[in-house]
Amino acid sequence: MASIRAENLVKRYGAFRAVHGINFDIADGEFVAILGPSGCGKSSTMRMIAGLESITEGAIYIDGKRANETRARDRNVAMSFESYALYPTITIYENIAFPLRSAAIEGREIDRRVRDIAEKMELTSLLDLKPHGLSSGQAQRVGLARALVRKPSVFLLDEPISHLDTRQRYRMRRFIKSLHQEFNYTMIYVTHDQEEALALADRVMVMSDGEIQQMATPDEVYARPRNAFVAGFVGEPPINFVDCRVRRDGAGWAAEFEGQRLVLPERLHRAAERVGDDGLAAIRPHFLSIGSSGPMVLQGRVFVTEELQDQNLIFVDIGESRFTIVAHPSVKPVRDEVVPVAIDPDHLLLFPRSEAKKFEDLAA
Amino acid sequence: MYELKAVHKRYGLSKVALRKIDLVVRDREFLVIYGPAGAGKSTVLNILAGITRPTSGDVRRDGVSILRIPPERRDAAMAFENYALYSHLSVGENLAFPLRARGLGGAEIDARVKRISGILGIGHLLDRRPGLLSGGQRQRVALGRAIIRPADIYLLDEPVGHLDAKLRHKIRAELKALAEDLSATVVFTTTSSREALALGDRVAVLNQGRIEQAGTPEELYHRPANAFVASFVGDPPMSFLSVTPSRDGDRIAFATPGGMPVAALPANAVETLRDEPGSKIQIGFRSNEVRLAGPDDAGTLRGRVDVIENLGYVKIALVGIGDDQVSVSFPADQRLSIGETVAIAFPRDAVHLFQNARAVAHAAPRL
Numbered sequence: 001m002a003s004i005r006a007e008n009l010v011k012r013y014g015a016f017r018a019v020h021g022i023n024f025d026i027a028d029g030e031f032v033a034i035l036g037p038s039g040c041g042k043s044s045t046m047r048m049i050a051g052l053e054s055i056t057e058g059a060i061y062i063d064g065k066r067a068n069e070t071r072a073r074d075r076n077v078a079m080s081f082e083s084y085a086l087y088p089t090i091t092i093y094e095n096i097a098f099p100l101r102s103a104a105i106e107g108r109e110i111d112r113r114v115r116d117i118a119e120k121m122e123l124t125s126l127l128d129l130k131p132h133g134l135s136s137g138q139a140q141r142v143g144l145a146r147a148l149v150r151k152p153s154v155f156l157l158d159e160p161i162s163h164l165d166t167r168q169r170y171r172m173r174r175f176i177k178s179l180h181q182e183f184n185y186t187m188i189y190v191t192h193d194q195e196e197a198l199a200l201a202d203r204v205m206v207m208s209d210g211e212i213q214q215m216a217t218p219d220e221v222y223a224r225p226r227n228a229f230v231a232g233f234v235g236e237p238p239i240n241f242v243d244c245r246v247r248r249d250g251a252g253w254a255a256e257f258e259g260q261r262l263v264l265p266e267r268l269h270r271a272a273e274r275v276g277d278d279g280l281a282a283i284r285p286h287f288l289s290i291g292s293s294g295p296m297v298l299q300g301r302v303f304v305t306e307e308l309q310d311q312n313l314i315f316v317d318i319g320e321s322r323f324t325i326v327a328h329p330s331v332k333p334v335r336d337e338v339v340p341v342a343i344d345p346d347h348l349l350l351f352p353r354s355e356a357k358k359f360e361d362l363a364a
Numbered sequence: 365m366y367e368l369k370a371v372h373k374r375y376g377l378s379k380v381a382l383r384k385i386d387l388v389v390r391d392r393e394f395l396v397i398y399g400p401a402g403a404g405k406s407t408v409l410n411i412l413a414g415i416t417r418p419t420s421g422d423v424r425r426d427g428v429s430i431l432r433i434p435p436e437r438r439d440a441a442m443a444f445e446n447y448a449l450y451s452h453l454s455v456g457e458n459l460a461f462p463l464r465a466r467g468l469g470g471a472e473i474d475a476r477v478k479r480i481s482g483i484l485g486i487g488h489l490l491d492r493r494p495g496l497l498s499g500g501q502r503q504r505v506a507l508g509r510a511i512i513r514p515a516d517i518y519l520l521d522e523p524v525g526h527l528d529a530k531l532r533h534k535i536r537a538e539l540k541a542l543a544e545d546l547s548a549t550v551v552f553t554t555t556s557s558r559e560a561l562a563l564g565d566r567v568a569v570l571n572q573g574r575i576e577q578a579g580t581p582e583e584l585y586h587r588p589a590n591a592f593v594a595s596f597v598g599d600p601p602m603s604f605l606s607v608t609p610s611r612d613g614d615r616i617a618f619a620t621p622g623g624m625p626v627a628a629l630p631a632n633a634v635e636t637l638r639d640e641p642g643s644k645i646q647i648g649f650r651s652n653e654v655r656l657a658g659p660d661d662a663g664t665l666r667g668r669v670d671v672i673e674n675l676g677y678v679k680i681a682l683v684g685i686g687d688d689q690v691s692v693s694f695p696a697d698q699r700l701s702i703g704e705t706v707a708i709a710f711p712r713d714a715v716h717l718f719q720n721a722r723a724v725a726h727a728a729p730r731l
Contacts (some may be wrong), residue, residue: 165555305564309585
């Protein structure tokens with residue numbers, strides 16, 4: 001078990017700054033997901049924790065002790081990589097057993113632990129095979145098993161469950177979560193998949209452009225994203241954005257978008273002060289509905305309706321913006337139908353447009 | 365219409381990719397082939413394209429065998445999972461290539477390249493070489509090159525698999541609209557349940573070289589043929605619970621380690637069970653079709669919360685009951701703790717009945 005602290009952590013590769021001086025604390029036994037798009041600095045951050053990458057500036061403390069100079073193998077940190085590099089000439093069994101053999105653990109104990117983890121990860125039938133015949137999903141599970149079998153004090157998991165089908169993803173995710181609950185490892189899970197991050201972590205660290213955009217519980221990053229990047233990156237289906245202007249309205253504020261005017265709830269007054277003419281309103285697809293009740297209703301034209309059986313996703317064009325609406329499976333408007341779209345103002349979010357532009361430039 | 369008739373495909377001596385499958389691709393339908401990695405999805409596309417020859421069986425178009433027709437004469441437009449772009453050509457030239465090959469004029473080519481690159485969000489990349497693009501960008505070029513030209517059939521091999529969630533969401537809708545506009549015949553492979561249900565007019569679930577079930581999304585979701593399809597179609601996956609069924613008046617009663625839940629199957633569903641001693645009888649239900657019970661709910665199922673998953677708009681409790689673990693969704697703002705005992709209530713339409721993984725009865729869906 002171990003706590004981890006980063007102080008003004010910087011990673012430069014030549015002139016390129018991958019990590020821009022970030023600070024965070026991860027408590028002993030905590031499960032933290034580092035979430036962000038490719039190139040955001042998440043993997044560099046993790047590799048510095050593991051000791052696989054030198055630290056350009058700043059420091060990492062493991063259990064309060066400065067670890068910058070500690071070699072990777074002395075940190076008792078285990079990793080599973082996205083590129084699950086397995087040893088091609090030995091069996092799956094020996095691949096999983098490998099970290100135990102190098103730690104000079106006794107043979108019967110090795111056998112017990114390898115078979116135990118193989119059983120949990122549904123690898124038992126593959127133990128005698130060599131890696132070359134495995135599917136990428138199977139190879140990934142072997143890589144994970146090899147990391148987990150050591151029972152280290154910190155687990156670093158780098159995109160461990162990409163490339164899996166829906167059912168396997170749930171199975172692996174639940175397995176990792178139960179593992180954390182059972183053994184209380186400190187776990188750091190690096191992913192670009194917001195769904196994995198929300199489902200697994202105690203706290204999510206959202207990164208973009210080498211900086212931490214927000215570090216908070218899944219509930220918070222979902223319901224109270226700190227900026228437009230977090231709002232746009234977290235949530236499935238993705239949040240809807242629309243340009244807006246914010247104006248004084250008596251003692252309060254009102255937002256104007258797509259020719260409509262909405263008096264803003266007090267919750268948004270502080271955001272409104274920062275936004276002015278160049279605002280971005282955001283609303284999650286679950287808080288829009290087809291219907292004409294409520295304080296704000298916009299007219300839209302239906303583009304596509306996706307029937308997911310448990311719910312329908314309705315894509316509606318309103319002015320220049322395409323909105324996604326989550327609706328009951330019985331709501332099936334057809335293409336080009338003009339429909340009223342009601343916005344639940346309690347869940348409206350407001351950001352400065354300039355902020356979002358910055359992130360768009362990064363993405364392009 | 366394309367048909368695979370008893371198509372069998374073996375690679376080398378022992379690796380069987382497809383096991384005598386029958387599959388129909390109807391004119392102008394969007395058919396999704398959905399299955400886990402290694403199921404044989406790409407092999408089906410390659411056989412339709414003529415790139416791969418079946419070991420045995422026949423491939424027909426409108427009833428006539430096309431086994432001897434080479435790929436270049438089949439008029440199939442394909443997007444490969446590994447992109448296969450022309451590295452010496454710019455993105456724009458890659459997109460224009462299939463149009464030039466058909467002798468289209470410059471203005472027509474420019475218009476189409478502009479339209480397709482706009483839809484796919486790669487309009488700003490037209491002058492670049494593929495080597496300088498990210499995986500997601502390359503994948504969109506590969507998809508664009510396939511859909512830019514008219515074709516008898518479009519074969520799209522996991523064409524959005526490498527895109528981030530936001531782009532996948534956006535392009536999925538564009539693809540569906542485009543296929544409708546063009547009245548195109550499309551075969552699309554995926555490992556995502558959401559994609560399969562969102563896009564498919566019909567979905568064929570492929571597993572280990574066999575078709576487990578082919579049907580409309582509604583059929584697969586509400587009347588899965590077996591436990592594999594039931595657990596594979598739907599996100600999150602269906603839960604299963606071992607039960608001992610018996611007749612209770614006009615209903616079935618299910619004895620379980622968590623109590624005797626009241627479920628909605630009519631009593632005659634008992635008679636659909638075969639008399640096979642030692643059978644494994646399970647009920648299956650989806651996390652969003654059951655709910656945490658209130659004090660007034662009768663006949664609930666009790667268990668202990670093992671894991672809580674946050675999906676943002678909703679949470680899912682994994683509840684341990686006997687040797688099984690079932691999932692039930694609950695509102696994101698409701699408090700629930702690990703280790704807590706909860707009761708699950710079954711609405712009337714929530715249950716499927718399985719015997720040895722074969723579906724024997726389904727409660728009628730609400731719709």
